Amino acid sequence: MNKEELLNELSSKISSGEISREEIADLFGSRPEQSSANETKGNSHFSITKILYILGAAIVLIGIVAFVSQIWHNVGSLGRISVTLGMGLITTAIGSVLLKQKPGEYIGPIFHFIGGMLIPGGSMVTLYELDVDFSSIWPIAITFGVILLFYLLLNRVHKHPLLTFFSIANGTAFVYLLVEAITKNSYIDRENLYAYLTMVIGGSYIFLAYSFSKNWNKYLVGILCLVGSFAFLSSAFSRVLDASSRRGIGFHPWEILFFFFVFGGMFLSVKMKSGWILGVSTLFLIAHVSYITSEYFADSLGWPISLVILGFVFIGLGYGSVTINKKYIKGSA
Amino acid sequence: MKEFFKKNLTLILAFALPVGLIITVTIISYSPPATTEYDFVYSYCTEGINNYPYYCEGYLGKIYSVENDKLSINPVNPKQDSDYNGVPDIQQYTPHIFIHDTKNNESREISLEEARSLKLSGFLTSPDGVTITSGYYDRGIFPFYNGSSYDFYIIKDKKRSKLNLFNQNNLYRENFNFIGWVLSNQK
Numbered sequence: 001m002n003k004e005e006l007l008n009e010l011s012s013k014i015s016s017g018e019i020s021r022e023e024i025a026d027l028f029g030s031r032p033e034q035s036s037a038n039e040t041k042g043n044s045h046f047s048i049t050k051i052l053y054i055l056g057a058a059i060v061l062i063g064i065v066a067f068v069s070q071i072w073h074n075v076g077s078l079g080r081i082s083v084t085l086g087m088g089l090i091t092t093a094i095g096s097v098l099l100k101q102k103p104g105e106y107i108g109p110i111f112h113f114i115g116g117m118l119i120p121g122g123s124m125v126t127l128y129e130l131d132v133d134f135s136s137i138w139p140i141a142i143t144f145g146v147i148l149l150f151y152l153l154l155n156r157v158h159k160h161p162l163l164t165f166f167s168i169a170n171g172t173a174f175v176y177l178l179v180e181a182i183t184k185n186s187y188i189d190r191e192n193l194y195a196y197l198t199m200v201i202g203g204s205y206i207f208l209a210y211s212f213s214k215n216w217n218k219y220l221v222g223i224l225c226l227v228g229s230f231a232f233l234s235s236a237f238s239r240v241l242d243a244s245s246r247r248g249i250g251f252h253p254w255e256i257l258f259f260f261f262v263f264g265g266m267f268l269s270v271k272m273k274s275g276w277i278l279g280v281s282t283l284f285l286i287a288h289v290s291y292i293t294s295e296y297f298a299d300s301l302g303w304p305i306s307l308v309i310l311g312f313v314f315i316g317l318g319y320g321s322v323t324i325n326k327k328y329i330k331g332s333a
Numbered sequence: 334m335k336e337f338f339k340k341n342l343t344l345i346l347a348f349a350l351p352v353g354l355i356i357t358v359t360i361i362s363y364s365p366p367a368t369t370e371y372d373f374v375y376s377y378c379t380e381g382i383n384n385y386p387y388y389c390e391g392y393l394g395k396i397y398s399v400e401n402d403k404l405s406i407n408p409v410n411p412k413q414d415s416d417y418n419g420v421p422d423i424q425q426y427t428p429h430i431f432i433h434d435t436k437n438n439e440s441r442e443i444s445l446e447e448a449r450s451l452k453l454s455g456f457l458t459s460p461d462g463v464t465i466t467s468g469y470y471d472r473g474i475f476p477f478y479n480g481s482s483y484d485f486y487i488i489k490d491k492k493r494s495k496l497n498l499f500n501q502n503n504l505y506r507e508n509f510n511f512i513g514w515v516l517s518n519q520k
Contacts, residue, residue: 175351179358186362187493193358200350207347 012103053110061117077129085122091115092154099158109162116166119147120173137184141177148174161219168208168220172201191242195235202232210272226276229265233284236261240288244295258288266321270328278329282321289313366494367487369435369463372515374404374448377499378426378508391415392422393510397430399455404430404448404512431499432515435487440499452517459514463489465496467509485509 013019068083075083092115098108123143132139148170155163179197183190205228209221236258243252265281268274290310298306338345376397378389392415398405413422430448431440458464467485485496498509 175355178355182355182359183362185493185495187488187491188358188361197351197354200354204347204350207343207350211341211343211347 008103014104050106053106057110057113060114064114064118081122081126081129084118084125088115088118088122091118096154096158099160109160112160112162112166116151116162116169119150120144120170123147137177137181141174141181144170144174144177159216161217164212164217165220165223168205168224175201192239195238195242198231198235202228202230202235204228205231206268206272206277209274213272221274222276225272225274226280229274229277229280233261233265233280237284237287240291244291255288255292258284262288266324270324273329275325275329278321278325282317286314286317289317365492367463367489367492368494369459369487369489370461371459371463372432372435373459373465374430374432374443374451374453374512374515375440375498376428376430376510376512378428389415389422389426389428389508390510392426393428393508396428397510397512399453399513402452402454402516404445404451404453406445430512433496433498438494438497440497442499448512451515453513454516455513457511460516461489463487465511466493 010019010024014024064083064087068080071083072080091111095108095111095113095115098105098111100108102108123146124140127134127139127143134140148167151163151167151170155167176194176197179193183193205224209224209228212218212224213221236254240252240254240258243254262281262285265277265284269276269278269281293306293310297309301309376393378393392409392413395409395413396407398407409423411421411423414420415422416425418425430443430445432443432448432451433440454460464487465485466488467483485498486493487496
């Protein structure tokens, strides 16, 4: 490996997060002494570049969608597949080439982003143009399974968080579609099924976030924690609300269980040092306390006193959440 | 191997959870469907002068019933107009009788004489505990919806099987009438 290849490889590893500048400096016994002004200038340069890249990508996508809708009725099947799936595959290929040639830069991921947004829609267009019967969900599920495999393979080659993101997104769609295809003619209650499935997906996201926290996917930890905790707790809360209509005397098990979920979420937020999980858990705890108050105490205590108690509970929970964040999450990070 | 599992435990769990749920759901969904030993007889409207046989169910329910284990034809008021469109039902609707073979899941039209020769049970539930249900079911999942369909099922306990009735795509609650379970030719 010559000097240029070595530097390019190092730059790529730093950009993807596999290794940090401090670790390299530690290797040689010194830390980089950069003036804060230069670093700030460098960071703002990156921010402006990033913004321009993202803006450009968004405008390209809007332009593609507008262009395709304009010419839709004037082109045949091949034309429609070309401008959707074809363009998606081409931009993905360009992104892969750029990732290899310019590993530390954002230009490759931007093309991958455009491709990732076009490929699923393009695949649906392809299925439609091939006269696939949409009364069965199996073709769509299998298509998303293929897209998932595609991104997993691509990710294995490039090891980039954006490709991991598309793998997770397409994988999630695949799981939902597969469950729908399997249960189409069964008598399983749909509402419960999708609530439990969303809880499982939320749990998976949290596990992924924990697993990614120390590798090149660490940039996805925040969003996985946010979406995962929200998915889990919102689905569980939907079971609480559903149970309220069938409640007999006394508390329903879901109403008790949900307290364990939210306090578990708060504990997990400390363990994973995630402000997102803490915030979502606190919000759902507030929602649950409000629900319990309205179900069990509003009629006996009256709404005015219930509201006063609820208000103090909100203040207490908010204060507690901020304290946990300061002391255990940001404090020990 | 042990080292691999220890190092990647959370990653393995992240995949294991949805896979486990899919396996569970598959086992439940593909467990033996609802079956019955008994065929059943039903009536269905085609249009007379009405292109869409709306409110036909009421008319069919009045004509056909089961009395003393036999199909009974009841007189209908010739002026009866269920949909209040000024045209009597007797002119609007043309009823047909079908027998559904539940083993092969297929229907065939039968004559009134053949229907009258059968021994029927007028209960909604068959002697082996099966009933017929129907309803609108979305085709697809958000955002991949492809309309909805009105389907009929036999259900028993938590199991169900979709019925393949005559002219399934044009069969609705309004132009379908269950008459009775066939007792005389049980398998």
